[in-house]
Amino acid sequence: MNAQSRSAPAVDQVTASVIQGALENIAVEMGYKLMRMSYSSIIRESEDFGAGLVDVHGRGLAESAQSTPLQSGPIPGYIRGMQKILAERGQELKPGDAIMHNDAYAGASHGPDVGFIVPVFYEDELIAFSATTAHHLDIGALTPGSCGIVDAIDAYAEGLQFKAIHVYSEGEKVEPVWHILRDNIRVSDLVVGDMEAQIAAARIGADRLVELVDRYGKETFQAACDTVMDHAERLMRQAIAALPDGVYKATTHIDGYLDHGDPAYRELPLCVSITVKGSEMVVDLTGTAPQIPDKPINMPLHGTVDIAIWLTVRSVLLDTAVHGHIPVNDGLVRPIKIVAPEGCLANPTFPAPTIARFCPGNQLADTVMKALSEVAPGQVSAGIGNLRVIAFSGLQGSDHWVHMEIFEGSYGGRDGKDGMDAVDTLYANTRNNPIEDIETHLPLRVDRYELRENVCGAGQWRGGLGSVREFVYLNDGAASVEGEGHKFAPWGFRGGNDGAYAGLRLDRRDSTGGELPSKVPHTTVKAGDRFICIGPAGGGYGDPRKRDPHRVLSDVLDDFITAETAERDYGVVITTEMTVDEPATAAQRGQALSQLH
Numbered sequence: 001m002n003a004q005s006r007s008a009p010a011v012d013q014v015t016a017s018v019i020q021g022a023l024e025n026i027a028v029e030m031g032y033k034l035m036r037m038s039y040s041s042i043i044r045e046s047e048d049f050g051a052g053l054v055d056v057h058g059r060g061l062a063e064s065a066q067s068t069p070l071q072s073g074p075i076p077g078y079i080r081g082m083q084k085i086l087a088e089r090g091q092e093l094k095p096g097d098a099i100m101h102n103d104a105y106a107g108a109s110h111g112p113d114v115g116f117i118v119p120v121f122y123e124d125e126l127i128a129f130s131a132t133t134a135h136h137l138d139i140g141a142l143t144p145g146s147c148g149i150v151d152a153i154d155a156y157a158e159g160l161q162f163k164a165i166h167v168y169s170e171g172e173k174v175e176p177v178w179h180i181l182r183d184n185i186r187v188s189d190l191v192v193g194d195m196e197a198q199i200a201a202a203r204i205g206a207d208r209l210v211e212l213v214d215r216y217g218k219e220t221f222q223a224a225c226d227t228v229m230d231h232a233e234r235l236m237r238q239a240i241a242a243l244p245d246g247v248y249k250a251t252t253h254i255d256g257y258l259d260h261g262d263p264a265y266r267e268l269p270l271c272v273s274i275t276v277k278g279s280e281m282v283v284d285l286t287g288t289a290p291q292i293p294d295k296p297i298n299m300p301l302h303g304t305v306d307i308a309i310w311l312t313v314r315s316v317l318l319d320t321a322v323h324g325h326i327p328v329n330d331g332l333v334r335p336i337k338i339v340a341p342e343g344c345l346a347n348p349t350f351p352a353p354t355i356a357r358f359c360p361g362n363q364l365a366d367t368v369m370k371a372l373s374e375v376a377p378g379q380v381s382a383g384i385g386n387l388r389v390i391a392f393s394g395l396q397g398s399d400h401w402v403h404m405e406i407f408e409g410s411y412g413g414r415d416g417k418d419g420m421d422a423v424d425t426l427y428a429n430t431r432n433n434p435i436e437d438i439e440t441h442l443p444l445r446v447d448r449y450e451l452r453e454n455v456c457g458a459g460q461w462r463g464g465l466g467s468v469r470e471f472v473y474l475n476d477g478a479a480s481v482e483g484e485g486h487k488f489a490p491w492g493f494r495g496g497n498d499g500a501y502a503g504l505r506l507d508r509r510d511s512t513g514g515e516l517p518s519k520v521p522h523t524t525v526k527a528g529d530r531f532i533c534i535g536p537a538g539g540g541y542g543d544p545r546k547r548d549p550h551r552v553l554s555d556v557l558d559d560f561i562t563a564e565t566a567e568r569d570y571g572v573v574i575t576t577e578m579t580v581d582e583p584a585t586a587a588q589r590g591q592a593l594s595q596l597h
Contacts, residue, residue, distance in 0.1 A: 145391025459540020466535025
C-alpha cells in the first residue's frame with residue numbers, strides 16, 4: 001500500500017463499491033457523450049477514444065469500458081506528464097482551465113492521440129482530473145493523416161506537439177492556440193470539432209465527479225478510492241502468486257521495413273522475460289531491437305509499452321469470464337515492474353519518432369502473451385494476426401479530405417474456443433467502419449468486404465480468420481500504410497499450426513502496381529486505382545487432429561475451408577454428400593498418429 005492509502009480513514013466495503021460503480025458510470029457517460037458529439041468516423045464509428053478519471057496523485061480511478069484500452073489506459077500517464085511539465089514551468093491549475101497534451105515522451109500514447117484534461121476542484125481544492133483522449137485524423141505532419149505515417153524522420157516531422165498547453169484559462173478560451181490549430185491541421189473543421197467535443201465530455205465528467213463528492217463527502221470519497229485500489233492490487237497479487245516462481249521468456253519479430261537495404265531496419269526482435277517471484281512480476285524487455293532514429297515505429301515506454309504489458313497480464317491472469325468484473329484502476333499495476341533499456345524500440349529517446357507505434361505495440365502484447373503461455377498455457381491464445389492502418393486522403397478543390405481505416409486482425413485459438421474472426425486485437429479494440437459511412441462521406445467505394453477463405457491456423461481450436469477489403473478511389477488521391485505480419489506468421493501453440501501472413505496490393509487502373517510491403521510511405525493514386533487488403537489469420541491452439549470432426553465439417557459448410565484442407569490439416573474426410581466419413585476419418589487420423597511415432 002502507498003502512503004495515501006495508509007493515512008486514509010476507514011470506509012465500509014459497500015460504500016466503497018458504490019462509489020467505484022459511480023466512477024465507472026461517469027467514465028462511461030463521458031465516453032458516450034464524446035461519441036455522440038464528435039465529427040469524425042474514427043471516434044463516432046471506430047470508437048478510437050478514451051475517457052477516464054484520475055486522482056490528484058496521478059492514480060487512475062476509472063476508465064470508460066466501451067473505449068479502446070490504448071486510449072483510456074494511458075490517461076493517468078497523460079496527467080502525470082502534464083503535472084511534471086506545469087511544475088517545471090511554475091504554473092498552477094485553476095478552476096475553468098482545460099489543458100491539451102500529446103507529448104509522447106510525457107505520458108501520451110503518440111502525437112495524434114491528443115488528451116484534454118479538466119482539473120476538478122471541490123471547495124477550491126484540486127482533488128482530481130477528468131480527461132478524454134482521441135485519435136485525430138490529422139495533426140499537421142509532413143503528409144496527410146496520422147496513423148499510416150511511416151516515414152517521419154523525427155518527432156518534429158510527426159506534426160504538432162502540445163506539451164501541457166492551456167486551451168482554456170479560468171474559463172476563457174485561449175484564442176491564439178485555436179488559431180494555430182486551425183491554420184496547421186488539414187481537415188481542421190473535423191479535428192477542431194472533435195477536440196471541442198473532448199473538452200465538453202471532460203467537463204461533464206468533472207461536473208459528475210463534484211456531484212459524487214458532494215453526496216458522500218471528500219474524506220469518504222478519497223477513502224473509498226484508496227480502498228478500491230487496494231482491493232484491485234490484492235486481486236492482481238493473488239493472481240501472480242498463483243503462478244510458479246520462475247523466469248518465462250519469449251521472442252517474436254516485427255517486419256520493420258522489409259524493402260529497406262539496411263538490415264537494422266527490418267525483421268526486428270521484441271524480447272520479453274517475465275520473472276515471477278511471490279506476488280510480484282517483473283517484465284524485462286532487454287534484447288529488444290535498438291530504436292530506429294529516423295523511422296516512426298518506436299514505442300513510447302509510457303502510453304504504449306506499459307499499456308500493452310498491463311493489459312495482457314490483466315487479461316490473462318484476471319479474465320472477466322472467470323473472475324467477474326474487475327475494477328480498472330491504479331491498484332492493478334502496482335505489483336508489475338517494467339524494465340526496458342533506454343534507447344531500444346520499447347523505450348526510445350527524444351526526438352526518435354513514434355507515430356507508427358500501433359502495430360509494434362500490438363506485437364509486443366502478443367510477445368507478452370507468448371511468454372505467459374509457458375506458465376499459464378490454459379489462459380492464453382495462440383499468436384494474433386496483427387492490424388493494418390491506411391490513411392486515405394485527397395483534395396476536393398483546395399479542401400483536404402482524410403480518412404483513417406483500421407483493418408481488423410484476428411485472434412489465435414484458445415483453450416476451448418476458436419480464435420475470433422476479423423477483429424481488432426489485444427490493446428486496440430476499435431470497431432470497423434461501416435461501408436455505408438465510408439461511401440456516404442468519402443470519394444471511396446468498397447467493392448469487397450469478406451472473410452478470408454481456406455486460410456487459418458489449424459488446431460483443435462483454430463485461429464481466427466482474417467478479412468479482405470477492397471477499396472476503389474473515385475477521385476485522385478493518396479494513401480500511406482502502416483501494417484505488420486507480412487514476414488512473420490502468428491505462432492501456433494500446443495501443436496497448433498501457425499496462422500497466415502497478411503497481404504496488400506495496389507492494383508492501378510493502368511495495370512501497374514502489385515504487391516506491397518507492410519509499410520508504405522505517402523503514395524499518390526488515381527481514380528479507379530484500388531487497394532486490396534488481406535488480413536492475417538491467427539495461430540491454431542492444440543493438435544488439429546483432435547478437433548471435433550463436426551466442427552471441421554461446419555467450417556467446410558461455411559466455406560471457411562475446403563474439403564481438401566479438412567483432410568490435409570485435420571485428417572477429416574468429407575463425403576460428396578457433405579457429411580463426415582467416420583471410418584475414413586478414423587483411419588486417416590490413426591495413420592497420421594502412427595507416422596508421428
